[in-house]
Amino acid sequence: MKFGVVRFPGSCDEVDALLAARRVSPAELLWHGDRDLRGADAVIVPGGFSYGDHLRVGALARFSPVMEEVERFARAGGPVLGICNGFQVLCEAGLLPGALLPNTSLRFLCRQVEVQVTGRPTAWTAACAPGDRLSLPVKHTTGRWWAPDPVLDELEAAGRVVLRYAPEANPNGSARDVAGVASAGGNVIGLMPHPEHAVDALTGSQDGLCLFRSVLEHGALVAP
């Protein structure tokens, strides 16, 4: 199984995601200008400031040629993980519900936070037990996930809120402490915390590894 990690102009965490993915399986970078996933079995849309956050976070990256293929792949059930800016891009692309707004503090915030695994198992969380507490870092200015209450009610009922900040640990003011949400099929998820920066105790935590392991072990459940 091979991971593909998208690189946009302005991506920052793509090499980190590449190295994290390689801990469980081979991985390579995908160039934004190519309409080609190079045979990837799972796609990661990484963190950073694609296109300099110009216009609106994620708004331009979503139109890059590689995203046409990512969208096709996702709609066919392929596993796609959006981290931070990647989450913003996937929301802009309509692959995930809701939108990301500026943090209530209006400041960039970099902090290790506790995140709880919730909802039903997905391609990217099936290897974690529901209720697991993961120590993951967040680092963003525009990470306050929001959706109208009826949408959020539906998502919760469908088990599509897959990660929540621990009580009192919500770093950005997101609705109902949402840290990550899944597509209806459970193959696409987006989250603001950075699992790729939590893959080794030496650099702070290895709790993020279970996301990468999930797709290796359970990705087939929802594979196209």
Place this chain on the structure above:
Amino acid sequence: MPSSPPSSRHRELGLTDGEFELIVEKLGREPNPTELAMFSLMWSEHCAYKHSRRLLRTLPTEGARVVMGPGENAGAVDVGGGLAVAFKVESHNHPSAVEPFQGAATGVGGILRDVFAVGARPIAILDSLRFGELASPRSRYLLERAVAGIGHYGNSIGVATVGGEIAFEGPYEQNCLVNAMCLGLAPHDALIRSAAAGPGNLLVLFGASTGRDGIGGASVLASAELGELDGAKRPTVQIGDPFEEKKLLECSLELLQRGLLGSLQDLGAAGLTSSAAEMASKGGVGLDLDVGLVPLREADMEPFEVMVSESQERMLCVVEPERLDAVLEVCARWETLATAIGRVTAGGTLRVLRGGEPVAELPVGALVDECPLYDLHPAPPAVALYPAPPATLAAGATPGQTLLELLGSPNLASRRWAFEQYDCLVGSRTVRRPGDADAAVLLLGELAAEGDAVPALGVAIDGNGRRVACDPYRGAVEAVLECSANLACVGAEPLGLTNCLNFGNPEKPHVAWQMTRAVAGLGDACRALGVPVVGGNVSLYNEGADGPIYPTPVVGMVGELPDARRAGRLGFARAGDTVALLRASGWAPSLGGSELSKLRGEPLATSLPAAELGELRALHAAVRQGVRSGVLRSAHDVAEGGVAMAVAECCLAGGLGAELAIADGEDPWATCFGEGPGGFVVSGEMPALSAFGDALVVLGPVAGEVLALRCGELELTLGVAELAAVHERGLSARMG
């Protein structure tokens, strides 16, 4: 007697009459306006170091591990495994005082370019900031916006900001300091220099287009005192675009990795003029460049504007003609504008053309190397230069109240409010984050398999202007010692040092005296510790109507650790461990120039405790070894706020209390709150700790959730939770 110049245009540009006459003499004619603009920048203090170059020559710059010394865009030292680490610190003080967000942001952008201009991939940023007292609305505004600017640039470009320092003192009220340091990694054979070579080779400008921003930044803004009308100088501040620089960074490194460039130089102060002239000077060649070919933001720019614009995110490189197409292809892939604007010529003339017509023709040597250097005329001040700081501590405060006031004071409160605005993780190298240890620790390579040693770098930045103001020589020595001590606490051995010398107007004798004494102190400390200076920056004229800033040499130091798994921490690790003081035999902390003395509103001391440098070098080595072997479970150097503050910080970082007693010297207040180099608070197990012999003074056990400290009649007992609340709120509560 030479006739006086016909106009005073040169004075408006910052040149003296004497300098103007020298230019006329060297050219054998009067310079035209474009040429005059170019000279005024190249002969500015900022570019020519005309008041500091002679002093800088006294610093030690050689060492077995030095790969690239001062003179290149950044210095570099060998870190083993075929890798070199390139690093440099630089100031962006005046732009930040005028427009803090863009000033600080472009300070970061500039230092990043310096590092990737030598072919190294930037891996970390640190910053050293000084503002007026936090009670001042202007200081809070400058802090808020400077921190946001640093974060904006560093976070967006994807380089981790891993450390730094912030201090608040009255003399920085009008003239804040924003110093940024960057370090980068490169294989030895990938390092590149900036000397242009090979007549016929092409000069390619790539990156952002050129606009009217930053015109005169180096001369009008950076090389003059700040005054009343600084709002009018805002157009001389540049605007940064980290997205443009991110593409430029990746593009530059790919061009180098493919071996397509002959030399590379970033465009910083004085823009194209400085970059082109420096490249030509280093290579002993000339250059022809055509401003008509430079991509412009505004079509009607004059040649002198193109030549002196400080538009950000631009690089200049020399390319063999047959490689031009390949270069343009890589640039196009990164969506980076690239244009051949000229070529290398034999001889030493920098010719500027517009549409083929010469508009300036100057000897490179005169521009770059022949600016007159001035001797300083140092004289110690006859009366105190700086007023006593305002008292903020109630007279008769108990030891417990005193410690709480120190913990919550702007200079010593937790920096979390600031460092949480910086991405300290991107790049996956950060083993010790801000707040974990006295220095940041960064992996050199990718993580190794469990159990294998993982080599790493330790890096710290430090300086204490108030102490340098008390005693410029010993204060500067302390800055070097502090960095070395910080590295020792994580187990790192120093490899090299960079400095940023922030001072007032060097033409004033007392400022000249501060500079001379401080640079002597830096040099002596570097020689005694065996740490070479591989690069740096000088920022002068940091003063306003109220007088000069505190003299502020800022030191950045990089060291190596054999195994990141053994990197030290500052927090107490386990209940039951023994806390001890490791100190030099002559360690004699005193209250003069200390944080406590500042809170009490006392005048600045006129001398600081001496340091026995040879003994301190050995002490630092012992601490380093103790951390590496694991005997020391925590290590923290005693600095601002003295032993009491140091043990409180160890309690806070570890979330543990301690029951400590220290023998009272002549004055228990000086023993507990006094400052002076040569002390560490460490913890570990007995009897292993006793290996430190006479340097070790046992203080008591790590225990419970209360810090108790007794020193003769001085006693304090405070819950760690209370300490934490005061420490955390000290800065954040004032900043909202």
